[in-house]
Amino acid sequence: MRLKKCILAGGILLSTALLFACGNKAGKEAETSAAVSTDAEKTAETEKNTDAPSEGNKLKIVTTNFPSYDFARAITKEDADVTMLVKPGAETHSFEPSPQDIITIQNADLFIYTGGDSDEWVDGILESIQDKNFHVFKMMDAVNLIEEETVEGMQEEEHDHDHEHADHDHDHEDADHDHDHEDADHDHDHDHDAEEGPEMDEHVWTSPKNAITIVEKLEETLSGLDESHKDSFKANSESYVKELEELDKSFKEVVDSGKRKEIIVADRFPFAYFCKEYGLSYFAAFPGCSTDTQPSAATIAFLTDKVKEDKIPVVFHIEMGNEDMVNAISKDTGAKKLLLNSVHNVTDSDFKAGKTYVDLMKPNVEALKEALN
Numbered sequence: 001m002r003l004k005k006c007i008l009a010g011g012i013l014l015s016t017a018l019l020f021a022c023g024n025k026a027g028k029e030a031e032t033s034a035a036v037s038t039d040a041e042k043t044a045e046t047e048k049n050t051d052a053p054s055e056g057n058k059l060k061i062v063t064t065n066f067p068s069y070d071f072a073r074a075i076t077k078e079d080a081d082v083t084m085l086v087k088p089g090a091e092t093h094s095f096e097p098s099p100q101d102i103i104t105i106q107n108a109d110l111f112i113y114t115g116g117d118s119d120e121w122v123d124g125i126l127e128s129i130q131d132k133n134f135h136v137f138k139m140m141d142a143v144n145l146i147e148e149e150t151v152e153g154m155q156e157e158e159h160d161h162d163h164e165h166a167d168h169d170h171d172h173e174d175a176d177h178d179h180d181h182e183d184a185d186h187d188h189d190h191d192h193d194a195e196e197g198p199e200m201d202e203h204v205w206t207s208p209k210n211a212i213t214i215v216e217k218l219e220e221t222l223s224g225l226d227e228s229h230k231d232s233f234k235a236n237s238e239s240y241v242k243e244l245e246e247l248d249k250s251f252k253e254v255v256d257s258g259k260r261k262e263i264i265v266a267d268r269f270p271f272a273y274f275c276k277e278y279g280l281s282y283f284a285a286f287p288g289c290s291t292d293t294q295p296s297a298a299t300i301a302f303l304t305d306k307v308k309e310d311k312i313p314v315v316f317h318i319e320m321g322n323e324d325m326v327n328a329i330s331k332d333t334g335a336k337k338l339l340l341n342s343v344h345n346v347t348d349s350d351f352k353a354g355k356t357y358v359d360l361m362k363p364n365v366e367a368l369k370e371a372l373n
Contacts, residue, residue, distance in 0.1 A: 059226050062108040064119055065092050066346045067205035068139060070357045072112055074240040075219050079229045083108075088351035089320060092344050093118050093289055097125070108134065109225060112218070115140035116202025117289045135225060140202060142217045143210045146272055148201040153283050153302035154269070155295055203270035203288050206342055207277040208248040211357065212241050243358045250365045251278055258372030263340075265316040266295075266303055266326040270342040285325060295325050307333040314371035316340040320347070338367045 059080040063069040069084040076082065083104060086095050095118070097105070105111050106129055113119045115138050126136065150156055204210045219237035223230035255261070255278045262281045265271070269284035283306050285295050307315060307329060315335045317326040319342065330337040343360045350360065 059110065059222070060108045061110045061112065061222075062105050063112040064095075064122075065114060065344060066351075067211070067343055067357055068112040068114065068137075071211070071215050071218055071240075072110075072222070074356065075215065075222055075233050075237050076229070077232070077236055079226070079232060080222075086345060088346050088348040090345060091320075093291060096121055105129075106131070106134070110135045110137060110221070112137045112139070114138070114202050114204070116200065118202060135221070137218055137221050139204055139214050140200065142214045143204050143273075145200040145204070146276060147198045148287055148289065149272065150287055151283060153299060153306065155286055155290075155292060155299040201270075201272045201288060203342065203344070204273055205357070206271050207273035208244050208251065208361065209277050210273055212244045212248070215240055215244065240358075247358055247361055247365075250362075251368065254365055254369045254372065255279065258369070260310075260312075260372050262310060262312065263314075263316060263368070263371050264303060264307055264312050265318070265340065266329050267317045267321050270318065270344060271340070294322075300325060300328065304329050304332055307335050312371070313373070314338050314367070316367070316371065318342050318344075320345065336370065338370065340364055340367055 059076065061072050061076070061080050061082045063072055063082065063084050065086050066084065066088075069082060072080070072082045085097065085101050085104070086092050102125055105125055111126075111134070113122050113136075115122075205214065215237055219233050223233045226233070261279060262283075263275070265282065265284040267284065268286045268288055268290050269282065270288035271282065272288065274280075275282050283303060285299050285303065286292050303315075303325075306312065312333075312335055314337075315326050315329050315333070316338055317323050318340060323337075326337050329335065341360050341364055343357050346355060346360065
């Protein structure tokens with residue numbers, strides 16, 4: 001993972017340097033961006049000489065994933081141009097920005113991202129931006145974080161660290177000189193691991209309580225950038241927070257009246273903040289940021305046995321994932337298969353229909369009700 005981060009950061013910095021060197025020519029030749037915008041035709045470059053947009057111009061906001069896009073859209077409505085880089089329906093964990101995406105970020109007034117593994121490409125881009133009028137909002141900085149955990153039965157992902165060991169041993173056999181050089185790099189990587197500490201869970205928005213905190217802090221940032229619309233931003237934020245509070249209340253009522261406090265997710269598990277907020281225990285196939293899609297026999301057996309032993313009536317899967325495992329466990333145990341939407345991304349049809357975070361989370365209330373009774 002550390003090697004991957006170094007390679008990715010280096011690649012992004014090189015791409016950025018080439019973009020500046022080639023100027024407009026590179027911009028014209030760049031592949032069309034994967035960005036999806038509320039006003040897709042208005043992505044031309046503009047001069048930003050003040051912190052607030054000039055009269056007649058809207059704030060340009062660029063976001064990475066759907067939750068950040070939806071929160072910004074809910075606060076600003078028609079008073080800002082909000083662009084989402086990750087296409088609807090795309091896998092967010094493997095997203096890497098195109099040259100045009102990098103330019104889109106550089107031309108923004110505000111860039112909103114989550115942080116964590118999914119956004120490990122961001123640092124290289126931010127280091128390249130010298131514009132004092134460019135602002136950043138990181139969602140992971142807005143809330144109290146918890147560590148990403150691996151619970152019993154969960155299949156751990158093999159790390160690049162293991163592969164680096166294999167490469168290191170192979171080079172040792174080939175040449176003593178290379179061995180000495182890679183030893184230094186190898187020790188350097190270990191130092192970084194020690195400095196970085198535990199990996200924090202990035203899926204902060206899955207708790208409606210966290211979503212409320214993020215929206216309120218984002219509104220403060222946006223009002224500071226565009227004081228001419230601060231009253232409408234405040235009113236829009238308060239209105240959306242009320243919807244989030246109703247959502248939170250619904251989840252609390254379902255959990256409080258439930259017969260059990262355990263859920264099983266035969267998929268990746270991005271719901272740590274959600275479960276902590278409502279006092280739920282869980283078992284799942286993979287950690288939230290895992291790139292694995294094929295479970296081991298041991299993982300399938302563990303979850304199947306858990307469903308049977310604890311008489312779990314529902315097995316969950318997440319949106320746009322591989323449903324082979326949940327189908328198999330459901331068939332073997334008789335448990336009902338249901339979607340528990342993490343709202344990490346949105347389908348193209350839901351995006352075009354203007355669905356919000358709240359719209360997509362509401363069906364989870366009824367799904368959870370079935371799972372806990």
